[in-house]
Amino acid sequence: MIRFFTNVWNNFKEYIVLVILILASLIILSQNKSPQVQKVRAIAFGSFATFTSIISDMFSVTDLKRENQQLRERNAELMIQISKLRKYGIINEELKDLLGFKDTANVPLIPATIISRSLSMTQNMLTLNAGRKHGVLPGMPVVNDRGFIGIVHSVSEDFSIARTLNNVDLKLTVMDERSRINGIMKWTGEELVIINIPNTFDIKIGDRIVTSGISSIVPLPLPVGIVEEFRPSETSGFSYIKVKPFVDLKPIENVFIIAEVQSKQKKDLELNFYRRQSDEIR
Template sequence: MIRFFVSVWENFKEYIVLVILLIVSLILLSQNSSQGIQKVRSIAFGTFASVTSVFTDVFNISNLKNENENLRRTNAEMMLHLSRLREYAIVNEDLKGLLALKDSSTFPLISATIVSKSLTKSQGTITLNAGNNQSVKVGMPVITDKGIVGIIYSTADNYSIARTLTNVDLKVTVKSERTRENAVLKWNGEWLVMINVPKTFDLKKGDRIVTSEISSIIPFPLPVGLVYEIGNVEKGIFNEVKVQPFVDFQKTENVFILGIVKSKEIDDIEFNLLNRQ
C-alpha cells in the first residue's frame, strides 16, 4: 500500500499539489461573500471538479484493466477445468471423485499481451511480452478462454514468440472428443486440416476436436475447433478433414501461456524443430 501511494505521488505530485492549493483557496474563498469573489469561487469550483474528474478517470481505468485481466484469467482457467472434466467424464462416466482431484484446482497461467503478429498465409506467429523472466519456456502452449492458440518456440528475457495453429511448420496431434480417433492437424494455407484420416473413422460435421493426450507437446486435451467439412478423397484410403478453430487469430490480443512442458522426450517430427532458427 505504501508503494502504491509513493508511486502515485511520484507520477502525479504536480496535480496533487494543485489540488491541495485549490482546496485551500476554496476554503479561503468560502469565507468571503462579495459578488466578485463569488464569481471567482464558481470558476475555482469548476476547475477543481475538472481536476478531480481526471483523477477519478485514471483510477477507474486502472481498476477496469485489473478487473479485465482477472476476468480473462478466470475464463481461461474455466476452459482448462472444463476440458479436463470433459476428458475424464468421457474416459469414465462413473468417476465420482473427479472434482476432488488435487491437480485440477489450479493451473500455472502466465498472462501475456500480443505485441506483434505475423499472420501471413503460411507463417502465423505472434510475439508476446512475457519471456524467460516470467518463466516462459519453449514448448509451452498459448491459450485463451476459447482454446489453444499455438506453441512457444523461442524465448528472450522479457519476450517470446509462438507459432500459431495457422503456421505450416506446426503440426499437432488431435482427436475427436466423441470418437476418440486421433489424427495430425496442420495448416494448409487456407484451413486447419486433419490429414491422413482413414475413411473408416466415424467423424461427423460438428464433432469437437481437441488436442490428443498422445501428443508429445501438449500435456492434456485443449479445445481446437469443430469439424467443418470432411473431404472425400477419391483415391487412396484417407480423407482430409477441415476444422473451424474456436480461436479467432486475427482478433486475439491477450493470451495466457500454460506454464507446463510435457515431461517426456519431445518428438522432433511432431514438434517440428521448434528451436530451429
C-alpha cells in the first residue's frame, strides 16, 4: 500500500501539488468576506506598506510636499463647498430652510499620500499612508481637489487601502446634477458607465455627475465626472452612458479622506422603517 502511494507520488507529484494548491486557492476565494481573512490582510498590507512608504518618500521632496499638502487641503475644502453651492443653486434655498435641512459646511479631511498602487487594470487600488490611528475607517470617501477618487476598503493601524473608481467592485450611486436622475455607476474594466437608465430619462452629454444623496456609501454630493457619451439602445430600452471622470488617477500623489461615513442615525432609521414594513406585511 505504502509502495503504491510512493509510486503515485513519485509519478504525479507535480499534478497532486497543483490540484491541492488550486483547491486551496478556491477555498480562499470563497473566504474573502471572512473577518479573520480581513484581519490577516490588514496586518499583511500594513507591514508591507511601511517599507513601501520609505521608497515612496525617497521620490518626493519634503518641503514642497508639505506646502503642496496644505494647498491641496485648501483646494479640496473649496471643491466640496463649490459642489454644495451648485446643489443649493438648483434646489430652492427657502424650501430647504423650511424643511430644516442642515448645512454641513465643514467636513473633516484627513490628508494622505499614495504610497503604492495596485497592479491590476480592473481592480485598481491605492495604498494610503493614513490608517486607523489617524481616524480612517472603511467606507470613508477619498477625494482630491478635482473630485471623487474612491472608497476606503481596508484599514490597518497606519495605512489604508482604497478602491478607486477604476475598480470593478466599486459600484456607486450617482446623480445627474441638472436633471436629478439617479443611477448606478461602475467600471467595466475600460470605462466608467452608468447602467440601467431608461432611454426616456433626461440625460445629456456634458451633464455633471455627482455622488448621490441616496447613496449608502457616500453621503455628500462629490463631483465625479461629466457625461461624455450618451447612446440610447433600441433593443434593450436602456441607454449607454459613458462618464469621463474629473480625476485622472495616474498622476495623483496626495489625496484626502473625508472623515465621515454614512450617518449611523440615518442608517438605523432606515433599518427600523424596513423592519416595520416587513412586520406589517406579515
